[in-house]
Amino acid sequence: MIVFPQGFLWGAATSAHQVEGENRNNDWWKWERSANLKETSGSACRHYQLFKEDFDLARSLNHNCHRFSIEWSRIFPSSGAISREELTHYRNVIQALKERGLEPIVSLHHFTNPLWFSKLGGWENPGSQGHYLNYVRRVVEEFADLVKYWVTINEPMVYVYYSYVIGAWPPQEKSFLKARRVTANLISAHTQAYKLIQVIYRNKGLPKPEVGIAKNMQAFVPCKNNFRNRLAVYLRDKSFNFDFLNKLAKSKTMDFIGVNYYTRSLVETSSWSLNNVLTRICQDNHSSLLKNSLGWDIYPEGLVDLLLRLKIYDLPVIILENGICTMDDALRWNFINQHLKSIGIALAKGVRISGYIYWSLLDNFEWDKGFGPRFGLIGVDYSDFRRTVRESARIFSLVCKTGILEQ
Numbered sequence: 001m002i003v004f005p006q007g008f009l010w011g012a013a014t015s016a017h018q019v020e021g022e023n024r025n026n027d028w029w030k031w032e033r034s035a036n037l038k039e040t041s042g043s044a045c046r047h048y049q050l051f052k053e054d055f056d057l058a059r060s061l062n063h064n065c066h067r068f069s070i071e072w073s074r075i076f077p078s079s080g081a082i083s084r085e086e087l088t089h090y091r092n093v094i095q096a097l098k099e100r101g102l103e104p105i106v107s108l109h110h111f112t113n114p115l116w117f118s119k120l121g122g123w124e125n126p127g128s129q130g131h132y133l134n135y136v137r138r139v140v141e142e143f144a145d146l147v148k149y150w151v152t153i154n155e156p157m158v159y160v161y162y163s164y165v166i167g168a169w170p171p172q173e174k175s176f177l178k179a180r181r182v183t184a185n186l187i188s189a190h191t192q193a194y195k196l197i198q199v200i201y202r203n204k205g206l207p208k209p210e211v212g213i214a215k216n217m218q219a220f221v222p223c224k225n226n227f228r229n230r231l232a233v234y235l236r237d238k239s240f241n242f243d244f245l246n247k248l249a250k251s252k253t254m255d256f257i258g259v260n261y262y263t264r265s266l267v268e269t270s271s272w273s274l275n276n277v278l279t280r281i282c283q284d285n286h287s288s289l290l291k292n293s294l295g296w297d298i299y300p301e302g303l304v305d306l307l308l309r310l311k312i313y314d315l316p317v318i319i320l321e322n323g324i325c326t327m328d329d330a331l332r333w334n335f336i337n338q339h340l341k342s343i344g345i346a347l348a349k350g351v352r353i354s355g356y357i358y359w360s361l362l363d364n365f366e367w368d369k370g371f372g373p374r375f376g377l378i379g380v381d382y383s384d385f386r387r388t389v390r391e392s393a394r395i396f397s398l399v400c401k402t403g404i405l406e407q
Ligand code: FCB
Pocket: 015, 018, 154, 155, 158, 216, 260, 321, 359, 366, 367, 375
């Protein structure tokens, strides 16, 4: 039996572009069309209209928090113009959460950028931080009275990797040089946003907020156990998992570490080229592990290892995303159960973990993979937007209610 700490945060996450629908004014909307994606985000889950019903369901599942993101391109449809109407919308969203006893955990950036911002060069532009901070200032000024938890940037290294290293997401660049520049701008944007948010709360006489990032962490495992693969594991673990965190720890700009954990990467290099050493994975199906419907290995032991390694930072850790896409709902509960056990092991070894947030509350638009992958505790029928609570969600709701996992 695992008894989770008092006041543990239990909930699920979404992000604006993946659930709201009709986010027409960002780089993804445009790119979905120009890249000819099989499925475009379109109305997504119509969560923009249905958020109250969705939060009713979250409450009925005993969640006590909810993570979501504010869509920058709604607040700032152009660089100079702020939309009062959208500010009111998100105030209603936050209030709806609070009325239901759900602590809001608000992400300020979750992969999408306003179209005007991407036209100015996006995160490659040295001015990017100024634009982002302007948005952060307005939003935080507006909602400071209601929000305690802020996430400045979701998965910066995933963004850099997909958008600037392998070129799979907009703006589809493949350049280590640009990747470095964007990473530096994101670090600086976070650091300044952290300080800004603290100042806003202080000036308003509000209690200190909790500000962090959502850091995707992967277990890197060598396929063949040779020197080059071991070196590749070392380099990827350092550059993907830890460099960003180290920078933020050094500037003391995290009140908690948000961890997003899904899978491991089976590292198999075939040459000494930088690209090969930093990106190649096993192509020969050497992994015998169970997988999600996108083929990602299920590897809960990797989470234990990573959590233990976070101890050096001596900060609270919140699992901000962990989840599985599958049509096999029994496997979904199995996945949650195994990862909660991993968290239990890390807690027993002294890691200060203060929350578990499942990805995702709803089935949603999984970026370039479209609507096929089903990550939701709640299923969505995209023909009529009907929601169906899955059995795994009900089992998980008992853990949320009691704070106890019976083994
Ligand atoms: C994470 C993203 C989230 C979702 C899950 C499956 O990397 O933060 O938006 O796509 O993966």
